[in-house]
Amino acid sequence: MPYEWQIDTAPEDSGAVSYRLRLWPYQSLPATGFVWFIGITAGLLSLPMLAVVGTTALWGLLPFAGLAIWAIWFALQRSYRKGQTYELLDMNHNALHLQRHDPKRPVREWKTNSYWVRASLRNGPVEHYLTLTDGQREVELGAFLTPEERVALRDELQDRLGRLRR
Missing domain, CATH: 1.20.58 (Methane Monooxygenase Hydroxylase; Chain G, domain 1)
Known part of the structure; x- marks a missing residue:
């Protein structure tokens, strides 16, 4: 799948965990x-x-x-x-930071409290449109992924967001 998770753990005494997700479009021709x-x-x-x-x-x-x-x-x-487009999602117990990098465009960013973020799928402009919302603003994630990859990513996001809330 054209995305990967990185998990950073803090020292043993704090028990804090942070996740980094990197998404990129599929390149079929090297x-x-x-x-x-x-x-x-x-x-x-x-x-x-x-x-x-x-x-x-x-x-x-x-x-x-x-x-x-x-x-x-x-x-x-x-x-x-x-294909140089990519998205970075950094999540920890206190914050969520999403960046979208497009060639020849300024970086688009969204910052919010990770506790309130919900990942959802709906049928909108595309099948299984994946969005993140904190109740005030809704942003799209992984527009270049296939519908099946967006479903799998939503499940993984919900799992990791649930772990951060505990």
Whole structure:
């Protein structure tokens, strides 16, 4: 799953626990796969042009092949930039701090008392829309996760929030 929990425990005498959750979008094509995909696509696009090498038709087809390779490159690079989005959720007995980091945008933050926070799922803009609320403000968490991952995350969040309240 594209999220991971870190648990920090304080010294034995205090018994305090804090949790850190890091969420990120799933990346299906690693950097080496990107290089291979662009190379193979360029090679396959050049195969039909071998038939017109030495003719003026090559110069008519070459810009379109170059444009196709550039469009694929641009789309994949844009996808990688969106993949740099991540969310950090820090929780302890007294506070909850949520940060969303998007490329080329300021960091969005939400701070509240962790005692009052509730995690809930509802059908809104997407299936199993995961939100956190403290009764005054409601924020979305894990918009880039699949519906099944949001359900699992909600269960884990409720469990950890319950442990912090005890």
